[in-house]
Amino acid sequence: MSYSIAQAAQRSGLSIDTLRYYERIGLVDPPARDSGGRRSYSEEDLGWLAFVTRLRTTGMPIRMMREFAQLRHRGDLTAGRRKEILVEHRNDVRARIAELQTCLEVLDYKIDHYAVVERDLEATA
Amino acid sequence: MSYSIAQAAQRSGLSIDTLRYYERIGLVDPPARDSGGRRSYSEEDLGWLAFVTRLRTTGMPIRMMREFAQLRHRGDLTAGRRKEILVEHRNDVRARIAELQTCLEVLDYKIDHYAVVERDLEATA
DNA sequence: CTAGGACCTGGAGCGCGCTCTAGCTCAAGT
DNA sequence: ACTTGAGCTAGAGCGCGCTCCAGGTCCTAG
Numbered sequence: 001m002s003y004s005i006a007q008a009a010q011r012s013g014l015s016i017d018t019l020r021y022y023e024r025i026g027l028v029d030p031p032a033r034d035s036g037g038r039r040s041y042s043e044e045d046l047g048w049l050a051f052v053t054r055l056r057t058t059g060m061p062i063r064m065m066r067e068f069a070q071l072r073h074r075g076d077l078t079a080g081r082r083k084e085i086l087v088e089h090r091n092d093v094r095a096r097i098a099e100l101q102t103c104l105e106v107l108d109y110k111i112d113h114y115a116v117v118e119r120d121l122e123a124t125a
Numbered sequence: 126m127s128y129s130i131a132q133a134a135q136r137s138g139l140s141i142d143t144l145r146y147y148e149r150i151g152l153v154d155p156p157a158r159d160s161g162g163r164r165s166y167s168e169e170d171l172g173w174l175a176f177v178t179r180l181r182t183t184g185m186p187i188r189m190m191r192e193f194a195q196l197r198h199r200g201d202l203t204a205g206r207r208k209e210i211l212v213e214h215r216n217d218v219r220a221r222i223a224e225l226q227t228c229l230e231v232l233d234y235k236i237d238h239y240a241v242v243e244r245d246l247e248a249t250a
Numbered sequence: 251c252t253a254g255g256a257c258c259t260g261g262a263g264c265g266c267g268c269t270c271t272a273g274c275t276c277a278a279g280t
Numbered sequence: 281a282c283t284t285g286a287g288c289t290a291g292a293g294c295g296c297g298c299t300c301c302a303g304g305t306c307c308t309a310g
Binding site: 051057077080090096097106110120 | 201208242
Binding site: 129130131141145161162163164 | 286287288289
């Protein structure tokens with residue numbers, strides 16, 4: 001099964017422009033082309049896109065994803081380095097989750113505070 | 126107690142340029158000035174900066190923080206709206222934490238996979 | 251045969267959030 | 281008196297990650 005760029009966009013949640021952009025900058029491999037010269041994405045292409053969108057969601061910078069993508073091309077020998085990148089990134093993600101959770105507490109506190117102010121206002125009104 | 130811009134930068138973790146930038150765009154109130162025309166931040170200023178950095182950490186866009194800042198100026202009557210903004214934002218933050226946690230699972234899975242590849246390589250070598 | 255629509259390319263443009271520069275003033279130390 | 285260094289302003293510039301545009305090609309349906 002293969003997919004047009006529009007289908008690939010829909011399945012990956014990226015825009016068509018973004019797909020072409022990612023290809024231009026070497027973040028995804030140029031997909032096959034059909035007889036008319038149009039991009040034809042394979043399941044494997046979509047798999048990589050799915051992974052890339054995960055990395056993006058977690059805030060990995062494009063240049064790091066690119067490094068990762070380029071290591072992929074060099075085969076299993078780069079598995080160690082790729083693992084290293086992911087492990088490091090996982091630490092970042094964990095740290096960010098922790099940070100967000102701390103901020104959540106501050107939000108809770110502030111929201112409570114506003115609830116009190118609101119109640120006082122109503123009482124005074 | 127009052128603080129020079131350099132001290133305020135250090136305490137808030139923002140750069141001096143960023144402090145001036147935030148002031149320009151109306152995200153923080155212009156602080157007092159000393160006899161030489163230099164900014165002199167109060168404890169209260171620092172408190173607001175601390176809160177702003179929390180919001181920033183959680184990814185709140187500057188324009189939303191600005192709206193919030195402007196509501197502050199209009200007193201307690203805007204407490205309801207301010208609470209609303211924070212509640213909505215808290216939902217965003219919770220959603221993002223959940224999303225990151227999903228991504229973490231994917232990372233774990235991939236890291237495992239690379240660990241296996243590495244072990245195989247060593248076995249073959 | 252023609253019209254429409256999806257897709258193509260190369261390159262320009264954009265919104266965000268800073269960050270840096272030039273050229274100045276002011277205050278303090280020696 | 282002079283140097284040094286922090287701070288000042290207005291405004292330009294930047295890196296990121298897209299997003300959009302012009303102008304063209306190709307396939308399909310009527």
